[in-house]
Amino acid sequence: MRCCSSTNKRNITRCNLKGCPYASLFFVQQRPIIDQAQGRRPTQRGHTMQERYEDSQLYRIRHSAAHIMAQAVLERLPGTKITIGPPIEDGFYYDFELPRPIEDADIKWIESRMKKIIAGNHPFTVREVTPDEARELFKDQPYKLELIDDLVNGRVDENGQQIQAPAATLTVYTQDKFTDLCRGPHVASTKEINPNAINISFRPPSGAYWRGDEKRQQLTRIYGTAFETPEDLQDYLHRLEEARKRDHRVLGEQLELFIIDPLVGKGLPLWLPRGATLRDTLERWLRKRQAEAGYQHVVSPHIGNLNLYKTSGHYPYYADSQYTPIDVDDEQFMLKPMNCPHHIMIYKHQPHSYRELPIRLAEFGTVYRYEKAGQLNGLTRVRGFTVDDAHLFVRPDQVEAEFIKVVELAQFVFGSLGMTEFRARVGIRDPQSPKYVGSDDLWNSSTQAIINACEKMGMRYTVEEGEAAFYGPKLDLVFRDALKRDWQLGTVQIDPNLPERFDLEYIDSDNTRKRPLMIHRALFGSVERFCGILIEHFAGAFPVWLAPVQAVVIPIREDHNEYAERVRKHLEAAGLRVEADLRDKNMRNKIKEQRKMLIPYLLIVGDQDAANETVSVRLRTDEDRGAMPLNAFTAMVQQLIDNHSLELVG
RNA sequence: GCCACAGUAGCUCAGUGGUAGAGCAACCGCCUUGUAAGCGGUCGGCCCUCGGUUCAAUCCCGAGCUGUGGCUCCA
Secondary structure (H helix, E strand, C coil), X not given: CCCCCCCCCCCCCCCCCCCCCCHHHCCCCCCCCCCHHHXXXXXXXXXXXXXXXXXXXXXXXXXXXXXXXXXXXXXHCCCCEECCCCEECCEEEEEEECCCCCCHHHHXXXXXXXXXXXXXXXXXXXXXXXXXXXXXXXXXXXXXXXXHHHHHHCEECCCCCEEECCCCCEEEEEECCEEEXXXXXXXXXXXXXXXXXXXXXXXXXXXXXXXXXXXXXXXXXXXXXXXXXXXXHHHHHHHHHHXXXXXXXXXXXXXCXXXXXXXXXXXXXXXXXXXXHHHHHHHHHHHHHHHHCCCEECCCCCEEEHHHHHHHCCCCCCHHHCCCCEEECCEEEEECCCCHHHHHHHHHCCCCECCCCCEEEEEEEEEECCCCHHHCECCCECCEEEEEEEEEEECHHHHHHHHHHHHHHHHHHHHHCCCCCEEEEEEECCCCCXXXXXXXXXXXXXXXXXXXXXXXXXXCEEEEECCCECCECEEEEEEECCCCCEEEEEEEEEECHHHHHCCCCEECCCCCEECCEEEEEEEEEEHHHXXXXXXXXXXXXXXXXCCCCCEEEEECCHHHHHHHHHXXXXXXXXXXXXXXXXXXXXXXXXXXXXXXCCCCEEEEECHHHHHHCEEEXXXXXXXXXXXXXXXXXXXXXXXXXXXXXXXXXX
């Protein structure tokens, strides 16, 4: 069984655990930062965007810059074998087989040489050539010869399937003294490129395989980017810098949220007290919302009998993303890679009436999946993580309504966190493909249920054909953060397959046994990854209700310690997470240190405050609010917390 | 897993073929301070690991481990 859709599109890595409905949600990486202001994005298979990136001037500039870079590389490192160099979402790259490793000095030289070539105002000229002419032109370029053969014959995949028709014509583009096999388009002349709007040093060269095949030649990929104006380039570089500053791995350590210790294991984060508080606060909040929405929480263990996963179909086909089974007496157990089978067994343990449905079973369930070492990344890609999982067992006539409720809950949850910029990505089946199971009726009604849900919610959504799970359509929630990076959050999927495999049923009103449908859903996806996203989203400055420490009391002199402690106790009794910094240090020093921790409120207390029962409130933003009566401050913060406000003052 | 780069004090990082330094943190004093670093002192290192070269290796070479970036965009 293959229950995740293979989202092998741009920026979304293919999931290893093809057996899991949530496979797509714990591994998705952020999209590169793109020039969103101009609305330019690459089109993706199966759906159209308002303006095709491929048709834009920016695309031609980048494509042309890639050729210019190849020319400069050949001049610097003669003997280099060139391969391909396309524009990408936020720039371009070119893959080379180099005669020696490339160094920083080379990159500098190449970049400055590119600027000189551009300044030469060379036209880009296109010429049609015959295959033989092309072979002669590129006789020293084996990769180009391979491309020519493929183009002339059409490409086939490893199963012999034709995936590219034979090309009718071949074209070559020339600028200055460099000619490349290319379909274009390019700028008419290098003068259309602003030499101050290109950069090839912002991202280090890296390895890449010829045709992405790890069995083939390892190449060196040099990345570059180019914009229409130097200001656009600066803006882009600035955003990259901002993104680096928000890196959740750096903030995670600075704010004492989590660490990853190799002795414990890579990909296995340890949550420090403050990080655990963050997690716990989020979890308790969602748990409450779910209970209000009719979910029942259940708990299942961390290992399960191998036979359970054999029944579900997850084993042994997906052994590559699961850990080796553990022998216990004469039985074998696996670390739990997903929660669905456990919830199914909970449903199955007693008969259900149609009146009981929908039954919504939820669990913050920790699962373990093998991720290749090179894929691990902070909290966003780990080997053990907790899914805010739920499985809804529904009658077919309830699917649409339940879908709407799930999306509503998601909208509420993300909206509460100031994550309003999100959209839905609806994956539907490709009617031409035979890989999907189930009747047309079921597909049509399920797909319609999802579309209807989006429409009724007034949610932005895109429909992507061929992106459904093989058993049913799905909806992914994609969030755009403050830096315009897209992150995939939760997913909602309709699944008639597992009910079949586990022979689930309910007794209908006519006293016949019917098969329920399952809806798999997760909103955060993985709690770990979601915390990582939140850290970056807020740049570590969490809303008051989420902040691990909400206020720190700082006495001005040692003899104010007593009052500081009194303030702390007062706030603690009012339900705040508060500390008093009574260390033997001076006040300025404490302010300097505590502001680095991004505590929402620093409460400075001295003689005047002690005399008047006030606190001097300094916000995380460095704004000094002056003295406030302690009771007024307490009431204000309590209200902000109760409202899950994103503000620091009410 | 593959390629590139990196690994020196708790943290951020200098440095050298003759076994090490700074700032911050920690600890001990002094200072008693109204909003971003008061002063002095002390502690702290198998310079990632294992091999090799060398009279001598933290430094050079090889392997391993760990981390970081990339390995998805197909003329």
